Amino acid sequence: MKIELKNVTKKFGKEYALKEADLSLSPGKIYGLTGPNGSGKSTILKLITGLSFPDSGSVLIGGRPAARKETKNIAYLTELDMFYDPFRVKDMIHFYETQFSDFRINKAWDLLKDMKIDGDKKIGKLSK
Template identity: 45%
Template sequence: MAEHIIQFSNVRKRYLRQVALDDVTLSLPQGKIIGLVGPNGSGKSTLLKLTAGLVRPSSGSVKVNGKEVNRMIASEVSYLSELDVLYPFYTVKETIDFNAGLFADFDVAKAQEMLTFMQLDPDKKVKALSKGNRGRLKIILTLARKVPLILMDEPLSGLDPLVRDSIIKSLISYLDLEQQTVVMTTHEVTEVEPILDMVVAVQNGQIRGMAEVDEIRSTHGQNLVEWMKENLA
């Protein structure tokens, strides 16, 4: 494994006339839970999509585990989209079986254990699930893969606080941080702060700050929201 699991070198990404990322150079270490924070439209989701090989940089280089990213990187990256990408006509169990067929690294036993933990009915159709339970199912599908890198785009988006709390607990319970790194975008900064090792502030397509969360508390005497206000002013 490379020391830095993600490396961006002078990466620019344009969508037509809009610049989503502007000359970003960034290295993220392995074995951490890393939060990407910043306002809507700052470039956070584009960072994740470039890392997952879903979009290509307009210029510059993106590497995962020391390898240049392309569509084949899907075998090393588990990506949770903010969009609802579940098939409504499948049951929960059929959804898990479908994903197990897609990915050789999918751990069915782990997925079933998480189903029990998250109190999801395996026989229920996806279209009959509440938004919160669909969110739980997406997280199960993402965390059940044995890959070095897990990318999560707003995993807590639109979920009520009780559900968010159980999902944050599941992130801790079902990750193997000796083998895995997690990078997530989130607006629920206060709730996620206790599990984050590092935070990266993104604004207007640029990296505005990067720090260890413990250091923010001990050296600066700030919580994450205060640090964000300072770096995203």
């Protein structure tokens, strides 16, 4: 699916994260976003995943405006921990099962086994 940012501006307070940015990503390719801190890399990813919205311009996924329900085929792993600290690995698996209609719990258990991760281990004790 083609991903496009057209004339996108995003501000946080008085600071621009992006100013009139244009970007076009074609399907079937691997891209990397590089740049110094504050250059808009994380902002672009949040806009593409529908976690944030532009102040002006448009973000399109397959020609449709980016929104959480439109981006179910896009994964984004933030640098921030977004887990509940007291949760154990198996608690998170059950939580995700309730949140994503296409979540495959058997696949999750298989991955835990393959990666030798203890389902009783607290999320906060795992490395990223």
